[in-house]
Amino acid sequence: MTADAGAGPTPAPLPAEVRVVNIGLPLFGDAVRAQGAAAVEVDWRIPAAGRPELVAALARLYGVAAERVDAANREVLRRLDGGAPALVGVAPALRVVPGMDDHTVLHCGPPLAWADFCDPLRRSVRASVVAEGWAGSPEEAERLVAAGRVRLEPANHHGAVVPMATTVGPSAPVLVVEDPQTGGRAYSGVNQGPGATAWFGRDTREAVDRLVWLRDVAAPVLEAALAATGPVALLPIMVQGLQMGDDVHMRTQAATNLFLRHLLPGLVTVDRPGLAEVARFLSGNHLFFLNLAMAAAKVVTQSAAAVPGSSVVVGMARNGTTFGIRLAGTGDTWFVAPAPPVGRALYHPGFGPESSAPDIGDSAVLELVGLGGPAAAASPAVAAFLGGTMAGAVATTEAMDRICVGRSSRFTVPLLDFRGTPLGVDARRVVELELAPSINTGILHASAGAGQVGAGVAEAPLDCFRQALLALDGRLG
Amino acid sequence: MTADAGAGPTPAPLPAEVRVVNIGLPLFGDAVRAQGAAAVEVDWRIPAAGRPELVAALARLYGVAAERVDAANREVLRRLDGGAPALVGVAPALRVVPGMDDHTVLHCGPPLAWADFCDPLRRSVRASVVAEGWAGSPEEAERLVAAGRVRLEPANHHGAVVPMATTVGPSAPVLVVEDPQTGGRAYSGVNQGPGATAWFGRDTREAVDRLVWLRDVAAPVLEAALAATGPVALLPIMVQGLQMGDDVHMRTQAATNLFLRHLLPGLVTVDRPGLAEVARFLSGNHLFFLNLAMAAAKVVTQSAAAVPGSSVVVGMARNGTTFGIRLAGTGDTWFVAPAPPVGRALYHPGFGPESSAPDIGDSAVLELVGLGGPAAAASPAVAAFLGGTMAGAVATTEAMDRICVGRSSRFTVPLLDFRGTPLGVDARRVVELELAPSINTGILHASAGAGQVGAGVAEAPLDCFRQALLALDGRLG
Numbered sequence: 030m031t032a033d034a035g036a037g038p039t040p041a042p043l044p045a046e047v048r049v050v051n052i053g054l055p056l057f058g059d060a061v062r063a064q065g066a067a068a069v070e071v072d073w074r075i076p077a078a079g080r081p082e083l084v085a086a087l088a089r090l091y092g093v094a095a096e097r098v099d100a101a102n103r104e105v106l107r108r109l110d111g112g113a114p115a116l117v118g119v120a121p122a123l124r125v126v127p128g129m130d131d132h133t134v135l136h137c138g139p140p141l142a143w144a145d146f147c148d149p150l151r152r153s154v155r156a157s158v159v160a161e162g163w164a165g166s167p168e169e170a171e172r173l174v175a176a177g178r179v180r181l182e183p184a185n186h187h188g189a190v191v192p193m194a195t196t197v198g199p200s201a202p203v204l205v206v207e208d209p210q211t212g213g214r215a216y217s218g219v220n221q222g223p224g225a226t227a228w229f230g231r232d233t234r235e236a237v238d239r240l241v242w243l244r245d246v247a248a249p250v251l252e253a254a255l256a257a258t259g260p261v262a263l264l265p266i267m268v269q270g271l272q273m274g275d276d277v278h279m280r281t282q283a284a285t286n287l288f289l290r291h292l293l294p295g296l297v298t299v300d301r302p303g304l305a306e307v308a309r310f311l312s313g314n315h316l317f318f319l320n321l322a323m324a325a326a327k328v329v330t331q332s333a334a335a336v337p338g339s340s341v342v343v344g345m346a347r348n349g350t351t352f353g354i355r356l357a358g359t360g361d362t363w364f365v366a367p368a369p370p371v372g373r374a375l376y377h378p379g380f381g382p383e384s385s386a387p388d389i390g391d392s393a394v395l396e397l398v399g400l401g402g403p404a405a406a407a408s409p410a411v412a413a414f415l416g417g418t419m420a421g422a423v424a425t426t427e428a429m430d431r432i433c434v435g436r437s438s439r440f441t442v443p444l445l446d447f448r449g450t451p452l453g454v455d456a457r458r459v460v461e462l463e464l465a466p467s468i469n470t471g472i473l474h475a476s477a478g479a480g481q482v483g484a485g486v487a488e489a490p491l492d493c494f495r496q497a498l499l500a501l502d503g504r505l506g
Numbered sequence: 507m508t509a510d511a512g513a514g515p516t517p518a519p520l521p522a523e524v525r526v527v528n529i530g531l532p533l534f535g536d537a538v539r540a541q542g543a544a545a546v547e548v549d550w551r552i553p554a555a556g557r558p559e560l561v562a563a564l565a566r567l568y569g570v571a572a573e574r575v576d577a578a579n580r581e582v583l584r585r586l587d588g589g590a591p592a593l594v595g596v597a598p599a600l601r602v603v604p605g606m607d608d609h610t611v612l613h614c615g616p617p618l619a620w621a622d623f624c625d626p627l628r629r630s631v632r633a634s635v636v637a638e639g640w641a642g643s644p645e646e647a648e649r650l651v652a653a654g655r656v657r658l659e660p661a662n663h664h665g666a667v668v669p670m671a672t673t674v675g676p677s678a679p680v681l682v683v684e685d686p687q688t689g690g691r692a693y694s695g696v697n698q699g700p701g702a703t704a705w706f707g708r709d710t711r712e713a714v715d716r717l718v719w720l721r722d723v724a725a726p727v728l729e730a731a732l733a734a735t736g737p738v739a740l741l742p743i744m745v746q747g748l749q750m751g752d753d754v755h756m757r758t759q760a761a762t763n764l765f766l767r768h769l770l771p772g773l774v775t776v777d778r779p780g781l782a783e784v785a786r787f788l789s790g791n792h793l794f795f796l797n798l799a800m801a802a803a804k805v806v807t808q809s810a811a812a813v814p815g816s817s818v819v820v821g822m823a824r825n826g827t828t829f830g831i832r833l834a835g836t837g838d839t840w841f842v843a844p845a846p847p848v849g850r851a852l853y854h855p856g857f858g859p860e861s862s863a864p865d866i867g868d869s870a871v872l873e874l875v876g877l878g879g880p881a882a883a884a885s886p887a888v889a890a891f892l893g894g895t896m897a898g899a900v901a902t903t904e905a906m907d908r909i910c911v912g913r914s915s916r917f918t919v920p921l922l923d924f925r926g927t928p929l930g931v932d933a934r935r936v937v938e939l940e941l942a943p944s945i946n947t948g949i950l951h952a953s954a955g956a957g958q959v960g961a962g963v964a965e966a967p968l969d970c971f972r973q974a975l976l977a978l979d980g981r982l983g
Contacts, residue, residue, distance in 0.1 A: 272751050272886055272887070273750040273751045273759075273760050274749050274750045274751065274920070282750075283750050283760060283763070285767075286760070286763035286764060286766070286767050287763060289763070289766070289767055289770065290762075290763050290766055290767075290788075290789050291789065293766065293770065293773075293785045293788065293789045294782060294785040294786040294789050296770075296774060296785075297773060297774055297776075297781050297782055297785040298782050299774075304774050305771060305774055305775050308770045308771040308773075308774040309771040311767075311770065312767050312768065312770045312771050409749055409920030409924070410749070412920070418923050419920060419921060419923060420923075443751070443886030443889070443896060443921075444896060444920075444921055446895050446896060446897075447886070
């Protein structure tokens with residue numbers, strides 16, 4: 030690119046026109062452009078930051094094992110892109126959730142010792158314990174749990190997923206979502222709505238009262254409305270939600286409205302006390318559909334999780350202390366790293382990163398089926414968190430494209446002329462490119478029981494993917 | 507651009523590089539590009555196709571009268587961009603619509619002699635006459651109307667607007683929309699829903715039954731639900747609808763869902779027969795909000811219509827035979843041309859342009875407040891009619907920008923990074939550029955009473971705007 034003008038033999042003349050393809054560090058390209066010549070950038074990094082054990086594992090997983098991994102990934106993609114989950118029931122957890130018993134509380138994220146529970150999740154457990162009638166106060170609940178009298182279980186170990194700091198005791202109502210094609214089932218709690226609620230990490234009287242009201246008043250009304258309506262197919266609602274500005278994670282307003290419209294004829298026929306209160310609650314809770322979408326995503330990922338040899342992520346959950354993933358090819362093992370802070374955030378007035386809990390909740394299951402982060406470009410509301418323009422949202426979707434094995438045939442992005450959202454996060458690509466999935470999520474207060482303080486976009490910790498990659502390599506080797 | 511290679515003095519050498527700005531006919535630019543040189547196109551036409559009387563009027567309205575017209579247009583824009591219409595009631599037309607009497611039927615579009623009514627509108631009038639109990643059959647209704655026993659009035663002459671072939675008799679329920687800031691009121695019928703309905707130009711028993719049911723069952727339930735809910739502010743729903751893929755004309759699904767969510771708590775408390783039927787009807791009618799949006803737009807355009815000297819369109823309506831507009835600056839006069847066919851259409855299977863009625867309904871009032879055509883780029887569903895890509899929808903919005911005096915501060919387009927929709931159609935620009943407003947609309951069968959056969963985008967006839975321009979010039983001259 031440059032000719033040495035000093036002594037010595039005359040250098041060969043440069044061609045009249047020089048065009049540069051710059052691979053990697055953009056500084057070189059900048060220098061070329063500064064001299065008036067054209068330079069095209071190729072975004073390239075040393076794979077896996079050059080760590081020898083990771084590079085070796087990648088070499089095998091992209092090399093001798095590639096055929097097997099790629100075939101498994103195609104099958105996982107097919108399953109993630111299939112299924113037709115429907116809401117079929119609302120029932121107490123004890124009656125329907127597999128492995129539930131009368132002294133268990135389900136919580137979000139990977140397994141964790143009580144001592145390591147973050148403040149908002151701790152408060153939510155206490156609220157559930159009080160709502161169950163096992164303790165008369167959060168303080169008493171704390172003592173009971175610390176004494177080992179309550180069994181704490183990840184919801185994911187029982188076919189369930191719960192958003193934010195939601196916890197579910199045996200009497201708590203759960204949504205029962207089933208794929209009629211496969212018979213596969215998954216569960217989620219009933220969304221607790223806005224305000225002083227346990228799912229936002231509160232353990233006040235009001236938060237406990239909401240849990241009791243959901244169980245004693247709302248759940249029977251919902252159950253009766255659903256009985257009158259029949260099973261509600263969730264996939265068409267999710268598909269249409271994306272055409273209406275939802276990412277179906279951070280924003281589920283369009284999907285909630287579609288669901289309510291569908292439930293309306295059944296709901297007005299319900300002859301139970303509290304119907305009007307329940308209608309007000311539903312009308313004012315634009316995240317009601319979140320839990321439905323999560324249970325639907327769990328049904329789909331469960332079906333994909335049974336495929337051996339795949340490098341695709343089929344579990345991703347956080348408890349506010351740790352962040353864990355599971356690959357289809359590595360069975361039930363969680364690969365865990367400290368839960369990251371939620372970056373690219375917008376905070377409620379008076380709050381900021383210093384008072385925020387780390388990333389929390391099972392809702393990242395949505396990112397595994399092409400919703401949330403992969404669907405950012407579908408949601409003007411989510412764009413507000415990504416620079417305030419649709420270009421920022423498109424960039425997030427396109428980054429997910431780089432680490433996914435395919436695209437959804439069902440979830441499409443109008444702004445990208447109805448292209449499918451990225452689907453099937455491949456741990457190989459995440460590690461190779463050092464590019465982690467983006468997760469659209471809420472933010473809870475770290476310590477004061479102040480509830481939700483903002484929302485933003487979290488980056489999954491790379492370390493989970495590195496561990497998972499090495500484990501998969503070990504299994505296939 | 508070319509050098510004569512024949513005999514004679516040597517031509518001056520061309521500069522080494524030639525770049526062309528081609529104004530007008532693109533063929534010239536094409537020829538330059540064919541020779542390998544760069545050419546930029548400027549889209550330019552002879553103003554008003556060079557018609558002397560129009561060019562002279564434009565010269566005055568952009569010249570000596572410009573200051574006055576521009577000032578008036580700014581005030582019209584301010585009014586079109588203001589107002590906060592709310593649904594305040596549902597009541598029989600006779601009780602609330604100004605100038606309504608016990609033998610009047612309101613219809614869409616400019617005034618028209620019965621002999622000139624198109625087939626679908628004729629059928630809708632008959633259905634209303636039967637529903638009122640004035641005749642026992644459509645045939646009897648036809649004779650009654652032909653005998654002059656029914657007064658036929660444009661809805662627009664009574665502060666009302668009705669979509670497609672809707673007609674409103676004295677007992678028919680109307681939506682009462684009021685701007686609490688100005689006290690201004692407008693009215694629309696209750697949307698009749700899908701299927702064999704009079705608003706789609708049918709006069710079957712089923713269509714008549716729907717009118718009777720809307721009056722006797724649905725309206726009292728809606729009235730009671732609204733009484734329990736209180737006035738419903740429509741503007742926030744319209745604003746949010748645009749963020750959720752509605753153009754709030756051809757598509758009102760998101761707005762309908764938002765409205766239903768808002769009405770839900772009141773609706774479940776209604777203790778009247780038929781509540782469940784009404785809930786089913788609302789749940790299955792994604793155009794329910796269309797009539798609400800139209801009445802809201804009518805409130806706003808009525809307030810703007812009172813500004814003298816303005817070249818902005820404040821009335822635009824079609825009856826399937828004629829298409830008429832009104833300018834703020836020319837009072838109550840309709841400028842009328844034959845109703846155009848609906849171009850850029852998608853038809854239901856088995857139908858096509860040959861069997862379609864011309865453009866019909868008062869819904870084009872929406873295009874005057876920044877919805878429908880101007881908002882095409884907000885709606886992936888509307889894009890299906892504009893080439894199937896968002897680029898086609900964006901082009902429609904941008905064409906409207908060229909003929910509008912400003913942009914909405916309230917209705918914004920996510921895809922255009924939340925830019926306001928074009929607002930205030932200026933008859934001067936329409937005539938100068940020969941670029942008519944695009945109207946997103948449904949299509950009815952021309953003759954067989956077959957109801958809706960498709961939807962598409964109509965272009966307003968330029969001749970209305972030419973007449974209006976000359977009349978305005980006459981008034982200001």
